[in-house]
Amino acid sequence: MADAVQPSAYQLLGPTEVGDVGDVLEGLDDRQSRIRLQALIADWLRMENLVVLAGSGTSVSVGGKTMANLETAVLTTIAAVQDLPGPISEIIKLRQLAQQMSDFLGEPIGFEAWLSFIANALVVAETPGGPFSGVNWSTPTPSNVELRWFVERLRASIFAECALSLPDAGIEATRSSIAPQLSFLSKLVARDSNLGRTHLFTLNYDTLFEQALELLGIQYFDGFTGRAAARFDPSVYGLDIYYPGEVAEGRVRRFDKFLHLYKLHGSIHWFEQGGEMRAHHPDLAPFRDYAKLEATEKAAVLSPLASRTPSVGILPTANKFAQTLSMPYAHLFRSFQVRLSVPQTFLLVLGYGFGDDHVSRIIENALMNPSLIMLVVEPNPDSAVIERIRRYKDLGKRAFVLCPTKPAFAAAKFHHATFDDFASTVMPDVQWLDDFLRLRRFEKQIAAGATTAEVSNG
Numbered sequence: 001m002a003d004a005v006q007p008s009a010y011q012l013l014g015p016t017e018v019g020d021v022g023d024v025l026e027g028l029d030d031r032q033s034r035i036r037l038q039a040l041i042a043d044w045l046r047m048e049n050l051v052v053l054a055g056s057g058t059s060v061s062v063g064g065k066t067m068a069n070l071e072t073a074v075l076t077t078i079a080a081v082q083d084l085p086g087p088i089s090e091i092i093k094l095r096q097l098a099q100q101m102s103d104f105l106g107e108p109i110g111f112e113a114w115l116s117f118i119a120n121a122l123v124v125a126e127t128p129g130g131p132f133s134g135v136n137w138s139t140p141t142p143s144n145v146e147l148r149w150f151v152e153r154l155r156a157s158i159f160a161e162c163a164l165s166l167p168d169a170g171i172e173a174t175r176s177s178i179a180p181q182l183s184f185l186s187k188l189v190a191r192d193s194n195l196g197r198t199h200l201f202t203l204n205y206d207t208l209f210e211q212a213l214e215l216l217g218i219q220y221f222d223g224f225t226g227r228a229a230a231r232f233d234p235s236v237y238g239l240d241i242y243y244p245g246e247v248a249e250g251r252v253r254r255f256d257k258f259l260h261l262y263k264l265h266g267s268i269h270w271f272e273q274g275g276e277m278r279a280h281h282p283d284l285a286p287f288r289d290y291a292k293l294e295a296t297e298k299a300a301v302l303s304p305l306a307s308r309t310p311s312v313g314i315l316p317t318a319n320k321f322a323q324t325l326s327m328p329y330a331h332l333f334r335s336f337q338v339r340l341s342v343p344q345t346f347l348l349v350l351g352y353g354f355g356d357d358h359v360s361r362i363i364e365n366a367l368m369n370p371s372l373i374m375l376v377v378e379p380n381p382d383s384a385v386i387e388r389i390r391r392y393k394d395l396g397k398r399a400f401v402l403c404p405t406k407p408a409f410a411a412a413k414f415h416h417a418t419f420d421d422f423a424s425t426v427m428p429d430v431q432w433l434d435d436f437l438r439l440r441r442f443e444k445q446i447a448a449g450a451t452t453a454e455v456s457n458g
Contacts, residue, residue, distance in 0.1 A: 008033035009408035009416045010426075012040070013386060014400030021390055024400070034426075037402070042428045044373055045191050048344040051336075052188070053359070054202040054209070057351025057379075058419040062179055062208055063164050063291055067355065071099075071111040073295075074157040080299035081153065087142035088150045091118075094139055110355055112265065115154065122147045156306035158314050159268050160298070162205040163287035166212055181212035184423035189218055189257050190430035197240065198259040199339050201332075203352065203359070205268050205314045207281065209261065222261040223328060224279045232277040232328045237335065262332050264359070266314050277328050333362065340366030347374040351419050354385055367397040374399045379418045381409050402426070 010033055012024040024040075025033040056066045065073060078084070079092050098108040108114070121135045125144045134141070142150065167179050188198055202209060213220050219241055224230035241255040263270075269281045290298065340347060340362065347366070354360045366372060374397075378385050381403045392399040404416035415421065 006030040007405070007407070009404055010034075010037060010402060011381070011405050012037060012400055012402050013389070015398060037426060038428050041375070041426065044346040044348075044375065045428075046195065047346040047373070049196045049339065049342040050188075050191070050198045050346050050348070051339050052198065052200045052348045052350065053336075053352055053363075054200065054204065054350050054419075055352030056204055057353070058180070058202075059164060059204055059206055059208055059351070061418070061420050062167065062181070064204070064206055064208070065161060066353075067111050070158070070161055073161055074154065076295045077157050077298040077302060078150070078153050080295045081302055082299070083303075085142065085146040085149060087137075087140045087146055090139035091137070091142070091150070110357075112356065118147075118154065119151055122151050152306040153302055155314060156302055156309045157298070158205065159309050160287055160290045160302075160305060162268050162314070163282070163284045163290065164206045164208055165284045165288055166208055166215065179208075179212065180420040180423040181208050182216060184419070184427070185209070185212050185218060185259075186216055187423070187427045187430050189259055193254045193256040196342075199262065199335075200259055201262045201264055201336050201339075203265050203356065204263070205266065207267060207269055207284075210269075210281070213259075213261070216257070218257045218259065219255060220259050220261045222263065222279075223332070229273070230279040232279070234328070234331045234335075262335055264329070264332050264336065266329070268314060270314070333358070337362050337366070340372065341369055343369070343371045345369060345372045347372060349374065349376040350422065352376075353383070354388055364392070367392055367399065372398065376401045377417055377419070377422050378403045379409075379414045379416065379421075381406050 006029055008025050008028055008030050010025060013021065014024055016022045016024060025036060028036060056064060056070070058064075060066065075092050075096060079089065095108075095114060098105065102108060109117075122144075124130065124132045124135055125147060166181065188200070191198075200209065210220075210222070221236045221239060223232055223234055223236060225233040225236055237260055241258050243253045243255060267279070270277055270279050272278070290301075293301075336359075339345070345366075347363070349363075352359075354363075363374070367374070374389075374392075376385060376389055376399070378401050383403070386401050386403060389399045389401045402417050402422070408416050417426075
């Protein structure tokens with residue numbers, strides 16, 4: 001008896017051949033829909049200019065949090081600190097109440113926008129000779145000391161929540177078991193090196209992409225130059241990497257495994273020194289168990305952590321206003337806008353729910369680029385993002401959403417069209433990912449054998 005035909009688990013919503021908005025995969029079974037989907041993605045990946053926007057959803061399977069969950073974890077932890085100042089407690093309660101009453105009062109401003117107000121209030125309060133003598137609060141007014149206490153613990157708590165480590169690819173690692181960042185990046189840079197370089201923009205504070213890039217041996221420029229105390233220098237984005245002529249059969253040839261990385265909202269490894277933004281990757285080992293702690297346990301270690309966490313890269317507006325408006329953030333956002341205006345652009349959006357107005361406005365303006373194609377990967381078929389993309393199409397734009405069908409979502413919630421699923425099973429496979437896994441298994445076997453030999457000889 002022939003196997004039953006499996007219905008497609010995906011729908012690709014966008015402009016159809018007849019010009020309306022519909023499911024491009026409609027009428028295809030699971031196998032046929034995957035073939036068409038991979039063919040379309042492979043074709044889009046061959047466009048000259050590839051831009052990727054990665055949001056917090058790309059880190060969830062490795063222990064990361066969405067912005068809403070990050071806010072809850074951070075504020076709950078700080079609220080549990082024993083020496084919590086009274087005015088700070090009231091500020092936190094007001095923010096939490098606004099979130100709880102969102103169904104009646106409307107959605108409050110996003111967490112990062114709210115953080116900006118808190119950090120900017122500190123700048124206003126501590127800037128001598130400024131045009132403002134203070135800020136009118138909706139709560140009891142915190143003193144400068146209390147406000148600085150709050151900003152330091154916000155910074156430390158966000159740092160600890162985002163100090164994620166990439167899972168180790170062990171001896172039994174396979175395509176489906178390794179971290180999705182490894183699968184995604186290996187497939188991303190496998191395209192023809194004669195095409196334009198990949199530009200990966202991320203809103204995440206964590207360093208999972210950097211860890212994956214280094215593990216895979218992919219070279220990248222992230223806007224910083226130097227090793228001991230790297231400093232931000234946007235001119236590096238204008239550079240590239242080539243093989244010298246004597247290596248590449250007498251002619252200069254592009255190094256294939258290379259991309260540009262932009263961290264639009266900063267990173268846990270950024271810090272300010274001498275009026276400059278610097279970068280230095282910290283030891284993440286002490287934070288591997290932090291996420292497993294209860295709020296009271298996190299609160300107990302938060303104050304010591306705040307005193308030794310110098311990073312301000314995750315609270316950009318804690319810097320001087322003028323610096324915030326110049327580098328590095330303004331330059332990074334300007335780069336995002338410029339890359340989206342280039343002809344023949346494929347914009348791939350992953351793990352982003354269009355909750356940041358600044359970012360979303362840049363994308364919407366970029367849709368005026370007549371040769372831009374956008375694919376948004378969304379794991380919830382009932383997400384408001386889908387209706388938003390439909391409106392884009394109503395303007396005649398080539399915008400697509402990949403999401404699960406409603407039956408597939410009902411059978412396995414948040415299984416299809418997640419970042420993990422897209423990276424592991426939807427994107428076309430590449431051979432050198434298998435080569436990488438074989439090399440890692442070989443390295444682990446050698447290391448295991450050496451350890452066994454040391455024990456025997458000991």
